Every structure is written in structure tokens, then in C-alpha cells.
Amino acid sequence: MTGTEGHNSIGRASREAFERSRRVFVDGTTRVTIERDPIPRYAARGAGAYLFDLDGRRFLDLNGNFTTLIHGHGFAPVISAVTSQLRSGTCFANPTLAEIDLAELICGRVPGVETIRFVNTGSEAVMFAIKAARAFTGRASIAKIEGAYHGAYDWVEVSQSSTPDDWGPESDPASVPYYRGMPASVLDQVVPLRFNDAARVEQRIAEHAHRLAAIVVDPMPSRAGLIAPTPEFVAAIQRAAARHGIVLIADEVLSFRQGFEGASARHGLKPDLFTFGKIIGGGLPIGAIAGHREVMKVFDASGGRPLLPQGGTFSANPLSMVAGLASMTALDQAAFDHLETLGDRLRTQLGSVIARHRAPFSVSGVASLFRIHPKATLPRDFREATPSAAEAHVMKELTRSFAEAGIVLPVGAAACLSTPMTTGDIDLVASAFNDFLATRTDLIESLAA
Known part of the structure; x- marks a missing residue:
């Protein structure tokens, strides 16, 4: 297979688009997260729960632009809100009422959020949350969960993609660089923690408490396995942060x-x-970035230069504000109940398929998120979730099989549901998984080898 042929679920129009892209992008794309086999599928449009590629093929979209599109594609209230705002202006050097509306919604909904500040990306939010913790505590270092993804900021990229070859002992995880040339000073300022290691986490935080500004935690880290936290681990993290005056940051971008x-x-x-x-x-x-007013005061510029200056030409731009307000307003309790019901149905069906075939797989996730693991026992953390070469091959073939069945399944990350999905869509996913296990016994046997 050459670099531009692609798997048979990749159509001719996508191949032609990729040929063009290689002339202007060093690897043919502008995001390393774009999945390719070995070339990407180019999107033409989306409608509800479905994605249509350049060749007109329809796919049930379990990626949703990396879990962003909780209402699917072309959500009418968002289209209406953005269309109206476009006529009034796309951006200003002044605040707008739309940013207050969205801020009031989030502050009124989430316990512990007293005040909020908008930026442009999740990466930027994490970066400024860490800077806020530094400004508040006067310390520089952070602790983070091994294998967890928090965006493109040097300190949170440490040990993001460590492997058995370099991740160090279980009791003392190593700070592993994410890219060649990452400064040694960055590695020295990051303390990796093992997820769900309640017995060790408090001791490890205490050992470094004098220099820790923040503990960054995704409550259920997607790329580290989409594993639920144990109550003991949550309590241990909470105690350690409170005892040592460390700012606890919950990364809920995903x-x-x-x-x-x-x-x-x-x-x-x-x-x-x-x-x-x-x-x-x-x-x-x-x-x-949001949270307790006491910590968020580091951004306060009302009396002059704040402890932490933060601007951004497109921060709180009105298009994002009105789109967010329309989306979040529609995400009422009934919408979440619908997603919870669909998620429970899918995880139950996937579990039943696994049991029927006695296959070495397991399923993690909650609500509208799920992840299939090529492991008989559900992993407890990043190290246990990291696939072997054989397991990674099986998951690649599963993704291909799903694509042939008209389903986009992310590789090595959380898959997600959206509000326009139906029980019929859920049954389609379970059926495709059943067909894979029934027809690819050679692959399943390789997991037991």
C-alpha cells in the first residue's frame, strides 16, 4: 500500500485531496491528531449524527471532532445564533452581552465555579490555569497524571506518551519528554502521578509539596484509558491538595x-x-478557566497590572459565545438523561457481545463516552491500558471494520455519542462489533497468543 492509496473505506476524492495537501503541508495535514489509514478521510459535510466524506459516503460519527459536537453536526440553534451574530459583527475589541450570558450559565450550573474567564482553546485554558496556580502560590512546579492529555503546553505534555521502555518504576514514574529538545528544566518541574494509585499518591505529593503550585487532574482521562477514578483516589488527591496548599485543577475540557x-x-x-x-x-x-474567586483574582486588572495578565485577540469572541450559549442551553437535564440512556445501552450491548464470543475485550466509559479495550480485564490506569503491538494491531483492524460498516470509531481515544443519535444507531455499533468478533477470529486468537 502506497502513501496515497489508503484503506478501501477511503474514497478517490479523499485520495486526490491528500495529493494536493502534501504540496502545502509537511505531512499532508495541519493536526497531528488527524487519523489516517494511511491517509485521512476528508469531510464534505455533517448532518446530525452523521458525517459525509468527499465521495458522498455516510458514516455514523463516534468522533464528533474529538468529542466536541455533543449535538452532532449542523445543530439548528447554533446555526441560527451564529448566523444572526455574523450580521452584527464577528469580533470586537470590546466586551459583549453574549459573554456574560454564557458565563452566567456555566457559573450557575457547575458547583465550585464562582467566576470564569474565556480563552480560545482547551490548551490555552490549561496553560492559564497552571499560570494562575503559580501566581496564587508563588511556586513553579506541577503534578499531573501519567499518560493524561491536557493539550499543547510543555509542562502538561511531560509523560503524556511514555512507554514501558521509559516510564520508570511504578512507585516513582519518570518525567518523560514528549518531543525532542523539550527543556530539561520543564522535566524537572513535573511530578508524574499514577492514576488510581491512592496508596502512593499522597506520599508522592507530600515529597514535592514545597514546590508544587498545582495538581492537574482529568477526572476520567480519555487517552490514559477512559478509566473511572476510584473514590479512594479522589479523596487522596483532595486531601493532599488541601493539606499542602496546592491548587487542584480539574481539566474538564473533554x-x-x-x-x-x-x-x-x-x-x-x-x-x-x-x-x-x-x-x-x-x-x-x-x-x-473557572473556579473559586479567591484563586481567580490573580487575573484581576481593575486596580492596575494583575498578578497574571491574560488577553487574547479572539478570547470571548461573540461567535463562540453565542454558539456556546445555544449549545449549552439545549444541554438540559433531559438531554443528558437521553445521552446517559444511550451510553448505558451501548456499553451493555458491547459487554454482551464480548461475553457471547468469550473475547478478550472490555469496555470503559460513562454517560456519552466509551472506549473498547483489547484486554480481558478492564485496565485501572494508563500503564494497564497501554496496548501491546498485537493489541494495537487488533484495534486498527477494528477501526477499519467499523469504517466498512459506515461508522467512524476513533483509534486509541474516547468515542462519543451525540444527542441526535437513536437506539437504532446504538444497535448498529453493537452489530458491527459483533460482526468483527465473529469474522476475525484470527485476530482474536492473536490476543491470547
């Missing part, structure tokens, strides 16, 4: 879709700061 009040409320975490993104923008670029 996991905010776990419930009406978000993931922290669902899992009993009470952070000092939150970061949001994805679903709060209704499909447009957005990010937000």
Missing part, C-alpha cells in the same frame, strides 16, 4: 460532557480551578 454539572461533580472531586472547552463552544473554538 470530560465536562459526563453530566449536567460536569465530571468533577459526578466523581466527587472539588477542585479549586476548572478548565473547559469543546462542548461549551457549540462547535466553535473556545476554552475557559
